[in-house]
Amino acid sequence: MFEITSKEKIATKEYEFWVKAPQVASHAKPGQFVIVRTSQNGERIPLTIADANVETGEIRLIFQAVGKTTYEFATMKVGDSLQDVAGPLGHPSEIKKYGTVLMVGGGVGIAAILPILKALKGVGNRVITILGGRSADLVILKDECERNSDELIVTTDDGSMGMKGVVTDGMKALVKRGEKIDQAWSIGPTIMMKFSAYTAKDLGIPIFVSLNPIMVDGTGMCGACRVTVGKNIRFACVDGPEFDGYEVNWDEVMNRLRQYKDQEKISLENYIAKVGDLSWL
Amino acid sequence: MAVIKIPNNKTPIKEQDPKVRAHNFKEVVLGYSLEEAVAEANRCLQCVNQPCVAGCPVNIDIPGFILALKNRDLPKSAEILKSYNNLPAVCGRVCPQESQCEGRCTVGKMKAHEPVAIGKLERFVADWEASSGDVKIPEIPTQKRGKVAVIGAGPAGLTVAADLAKMGYEVKIFEALHAAGGVLMYGIPEFRLPKSIVEREINFIRSLGVEIDTDSIVGRSITISEIKKFDAIFIGTGAGTPSFMNIPGTNLNGVYSASEFLTRINLMHAYEFPYQSDTPVRLGKHVVVVGAGNVAMDASRSALRLGAENVKIVYRRSEAEMPARIEEYHHAIEEGIEFHWLTNPIAYIGDDKGNLTAVKCIKMELGEPDASGRRRPVPIQNSEFTIEADMVVEAIGQTSNKVLLSAFPELKLTSHGYIEADPQTGQTSVEGVYAGGDIVTGAATVILAMGAGKKSAVAIDEYVRSKKISK
Numbered sequence: 001m002f003e004i005t006s007k008e009k010i011a012t013k014e015y016e017f018w019v020k021a022p023q024v025a026s027h028a029k030p031g032q033f034v035i036v037r038t039s040q041n042g043e044r045i046p047l048t049i050a051d052a053n054v055e056t057g058e059i060r061l062i063f064q065a066v067g068k069t070t071y072e073f074a075t076m077k078v079g080d081s082l083q084d085v086a087g088p089l090g091h092p093s094e095i096k097k098y099g100t101v102l103m104v105g106g107g108v109g110i111a112a113i114l115p116i117l118k119a120l121k122g123v124g125n126r127v128i129t130i131l132g133g134r135s136a137d138l139v140i141l142k143d144e145c146e147r148n149s150d151e152l153i154v155t156t157d158d159g160s161m162g163m164k165g166v167v168t169d170g171m172k173a174l175v176k177r178g179e180k181i182d183q184a185w186s187i188g189p190t191i192m193m194k195f196s197a198y199t200a201k202d203l204g205i206p207i208f209v210s211l212n213p214i215m216v217d218g219t220g221m222c223g224a225c226r227v228t229v230g231k232n233i234r235f236a237c238v239d240g241p242e243f244d245g246y247e248v249n250w251d252e253v254m255n256r257l258r259q260y261k262d263q264e265k266i267s268l269e270n271y272i273a274k275v276g277d278l279s280w281l
Numbered sequence: 282m283a284v285i286k287i288p289n290n291k292t293p294i295k296e297q298d299p300k301v302r303a304h305n306f307k308e309v310v311l312g313y314s315l316e317e318a319v320a321e322a323n324r325c326l327q328c329v330n331q332p333c334v335a336g337c338p339v340n341i342d343i344p345g346f347i348l349a350l351k352n353r354d355l356p357k358s359a360e361i362l363k364s365y366n367n368l369p370a371v372c373g374r375v376c377p378q379e380s381q382c383e384g385r386c387t388v389g390k391m392k393a394h395e396p397v398a399i400g401k402l403e404r405f406v407a408d409w410e411a412s413s414g415d416v417k418i419p420e421i422p423t424q425k426r427g428k429v430a431v432i433g434a435g436p437a438g439l440t441v442a443a444d445l446a447k448m449g450y451e452v453k454i455f456e457a458l459h460a461a462g463g464v465l466m467y468g469i470p471e472f473r474l475p476k477s478i479v480e481r482e483i484n485f486i487r488s489l490g491v492e493i494d495t496d497s498i499v500g501r502s503i504t505i506s507e508i509k510k511f512d513a514i515f516i517g518t519g520a521g522t523p524s525f526m527n528i529p530g531t532n533l534n535g536v537y538s539a540s541e542f543l544t545r546i547n548l549m550h551a552y553e554f555p556y557q558s559d560t561p562v563r564l565g566k567h568v569v570v571v572g573a574g575n576v577a578m579d580a581s582r583s584a585l586r587l588g589a590e591n592v593k594i595v596y597r598r599s600e601a602e603m604p605a606r607i608e609e610y611h612h613a614i615e616e617g618i619e620f621h622w623l624t625n626p627i628a629y630i631g632d633d634k635g636n637l638t639a640v641k642c643i644k645m646e647l648g649e650p651d652a653s654g655r656r657r658p659v660p661i662q663n664s665e666f667t668i669e670a671d672m673v674v675e676a677i678g679q680t681s682n683k684v685l686l687s688a689f690p691e692l693k694l695t696s697h698g699y700i701e702a703d704p705q706t707g708q709t710s711v712e713g714v715y716a717g718g719d720i721v722t723g724a725a726t727v728i729l730a731m732g733a734g735k736k737s738a739v740a741i742d743e744y745v746r747s748k749k750i751s752k
Contacts, residue, residue: 023502037459043549043559044459068559084459086496216549216560219457219498220682221467222541223523228532233525238684252532255635259534263554263561270555 001081005058010140013065013281014108015074016050021085022057024049030115031093031210031242034059035218037084038072045069046215046237048112049088059085062111062140065281068267074281089218090241093208095119099126099182102174102205103149104167104196106132106188110141112210113187118148126150128179130170132192136161167192168199181205186245190254197245207245211236213256227253287388291398292321299615303585306471306552309612310374310401315353318405322351324388325397332385333399338732339440341365343382343399350406359410360417362403367443368436368482368731370411371465373404374474376728377606411481418488422449427745430455430511432499432685435463436727437517437718439486440734441741446489448742455497455508457684460548463519464727467548468540470579472586473609476547500688512748513713513741516700517734520719521682526571526675530629535563535637539572539580539676546583565672568592569640571626572676578609580674581618592618593668597625597645597658623647623658627665629673640668679724692716699723707737713748715741 006018024034028049035044051060065074076082093116101120105113110131121127129149133139134157146152153170154162163170167186174181184207186196193209200207213225213236220238227236228249234240272278295311296302302309313321325347333343342361349358362369376382378400383389389396410416426449431438434456442452460466465479487493499508508514523538525531542562545551549560568584570577573596581592594613596603599622603610614620621642628641644664647656681698693701693710700709700716707715717733719725 023497027502027504041550041553041558084496086457086459086498086502088501089498216541216544217458217467219684220522222544223525223538224541226525226532233527233531235522238522238682249532252635255534256532258634259563260561267555267559267561 001083002085003081004076004078005056007076007078010062011138013074014062014138014140015065016060016062017073017076018053018058018060019082019085020057021059024085024087025052025057025059026054028052028059028088029092030095030119032088032090033218033241034061034085034087035089035215036061036073036082038069038076039083042072042083043069044084044216044218046089046212046218048210049115050111051115062108064108065278067264068271071268071271071278071281075275075278086218089237091239093119093185093242095123097124100180101125101127102171102181102184103127103129104132104171104184104186104188104192105129105145106167106192107138108140109188109192109210110139110145113185114141114145114148116185117145121148128174128181129153130155130167132156132167132170132188133161134158166195168195171196171199171203171205175203175205184208185210185242190250190257193245194248194250194254197248197250201246208242209245209248210241211243211248211253212241213253214259227256287324287326287391287394289394291395291401292317292324294398294401299612299617302472303616304588306586308475309472312408313401313405315409318350318402319353321398321402322347325351326387328387330387332387333382336381336385338381338728339366339735341382341403346406347397347399347402350402355406355409355413356415356417358406362406363410363417363419366403366731367440367486369403370407370478371436371474371482372728372731373400373402373407374478375469376400377726379607381728408478416485418485419447421446421490424449426450426742427512427749428453429513429515429741429745430508431515431517432508433457433463433517433519433718433720434461434483434493434495435517435519435718435730436465437730437734438463438515439483440731441515441517441715441717441738442491443486443489444735444738445741446486446491448738450742450745452491453511454491454493455499455503456493456495457498458548459495461493461495467544468576468579470543470547470583472582473579498684500685505689512745513715515707515734515737515741516685516709516714516716516720517718517730518682518685518720520679520724522680523675524678524680526626526677528626528628530631530637533629533631533637534635535565535671536629536673537563537675539570539576539674540679542580542674543576543583546587552583552587562587563672564588565670566590567668567670568672568674569626569668569670570594570674570676572596572678573598573603573605573620574676574678575605575609577674577676578605578613578618580676582613582616584672584674585616585618589672593621594618595621595624595626595640595642595668597623598655599623599647602655625658625660626673630667637671637673638669640670640673642666642668679719681720697723705736706740707733708740713744
């Protein structure tokens with residue numbers, strides 16, 4: 001069993017957990033994910049590994065409560081155990097010296113961009129980070145990103161922190177001021193990744209995106225997470241999760257994410273009916 | 282000399298009514314009573330040349346267990362069975378007996394006679410032992426001979442592990458999923474192979490001292506160099522990655538690989554969503570299943586049980602080339618699955634939200650024989666037509682999963698991407714590393730994987746002993 005050793009609420013419906021998973025902790029690299037089941041009848045969901053501590057055998061998981069499984073996870077306490085944690089899965093990010101890298105993170109995707117930017121900084125890249133959120137309270141992990149970046153730009157939809165606007169406005173502003181970017185990453189809501197990929201293409205910046213489609217096994221066995229990249233069908237779990245942002249068929253990714261919308265709603269409603277009000281999460 | 286009089290037909294076995302079972306996931310075949318089983322056992326001639334044994338990939342002493350059953354000595358019958366086969370309740374249910382033991386049965390060669398129902402008897406004896414509450418655990422040598430790592434807890438891995446444990450090895454199985462059983466858990470549906478039976482047989486293997494580490498992905502959560510610390514390694518990871526038709530519309534919502542569709546239902550229990558399971562599955566009303574193997578039968582019958590109004594199997598060849606077991610085909614027909622032979626999908630059509638609405642097909646005809654010796658299906662010009670469908674399941678086969686293989690580059694692969702292994706021993710190109718089952722042969726049967734596991738257990742024992750002597 002995979003014991004929860006610490007828990008913190010970091011924004012509305014967003015939580016940070018450290019979980020005992022020594023096998024995962026000792027092998028995890030930036031960009032990889034785990035498959036988690038909260039309970040015996042639970043579904044298998046992918047979550048990015050935000051950090052790993054080899055000494056304590058713990059991994060850090062940061063997620064937003066959006067459906068039954070993540071709601072249930074968010075209600076778990078220190079000392080409780082997850083049913084399953086399998087990983088690390090997927091290809092690690094390609095960490096090397098690019099020169100100047102631009103790291104774009106949005107929403108809970110900031111948790112996924114963090115380990116990659118730390119590693120890129122660690123090998124001597126100049127790191128410029130753009131964090132985006134609807135409002136200031138949803139810009140998570142700001143200080144930690146700032147400590148590991150040469151420059152940090154925050155954009156909020158409502159202007160409550162940093163620049164008023166979206167991450168692509170930040171990207172354009174950087175290029176406008178003459179910044180030469182050698183490689184970018186964008187991780188966040190699919191719509192944000194789509195538009196940051198389009199913007200990067202316009203600006204001539206190569207960009208990786210980390211897709212988060214629906215998965216079942218996470219090991220290449222089922223094809224639930226398939227996506228068209230260029231002309232080919234690729235599995236996000238084993239061929240990704242990172243792909244060249246220019247090549248991803250974004251509309252397909254978004255359609256496929258909506259596949260079980262009705263069932264997901266039923267599942268969450270049933271869960272709330274069973275456990276009571278969860279609006280406090 | 283007395284003339285032997287044997288009933289022409291197998292003793293009939295009780296099954297759930299097709300109209301009822303088409304709407305539930307409970308087991309279709311209900312099994313024999315003791316009297317029925319003994320009556321069937323009496324049809325066995327106990328012939329001297331025992332062709333059935335040679336037809337069995339694990340060479341079970343079939344006349345032996347049937348004789349004990351005939352004499353109503355069920356503990357003895359179970360003991361004989363278990364000494365050859367670690368998963369008898371599974372094999373009795375899913376083996377293609379018609380092309381193995383029963384296909385060679387002497388009674389079946391007699392004019393107008395059906396062979397002895399060996400599979401049904403195997404199942405009866407295994408179920409009897411489990412329900413007796415007195416499952417015998419063979420004595421395990423306390424002096425350990427060595428440590429063996431097994432990758433994958435499917436039929437091949439479970440067999441090699443059980444046999445090595447009985448010989449006195451410490452065996453650890455690394456299983457990537459959260460449950461052991463491999464295809465027995467995620468692939469074969471409850472109505473053909475109840476999961477409680479799989480769990481029961483796996484628990485027996487655990488009782489032999491075999492340790493099973495779930496959520497362990499070799500190549501990811503454990504490296505190859507860590508696993509090389511064992512005295513020997515057996516790889517039984519299965520074929521493991523679905524093939525797609527790769528026609529336009531493959532990624533529309535509602536198009537599944539059979540692997541995903543069946544994993545959602547079997548491993549994740551999506552048919553019990555939302556109360557007993559959190560994993561959903563699409564509930565198609567008009568379903569098209571592509572392919573005509575056992576997996577296609579399982580997928581089509583599962584779709585029906587989820588509430589489909591109609592389920593059509595489309596297959597590019599004809600009925601004669603259908604690879605499915607005849608029993609499964611008959612069950613599918615009884616339940617109302619429609620078969621469209623010589624039909625191949627060429628495109629999936631969707632609406633503006635990316636949901637599947639129809640399958641565009643083309644009629645085929647059989648041409649010259651191809652490499653497989655079967656007549657090659659060729660499209661008939663201008664014969665396109667459309668089938669309305671909100672769900673498609675492609676059951677057209679698999680290729681090898683690369684998660685382990687890419688982490689183990691020293692392993693020599695075949696031109697098809699499977700592991701190259703000696704058919705007699707499972708020995709791979711790397712010393713001390715053995716492989717068997719679908720990762721060697723490509724998608725095949727449960728029992729062939731088990732047969733490979735048995736051979737490798739013997740070879741691994743020889744290897745480890747010779748290595749320890751030379752030290």
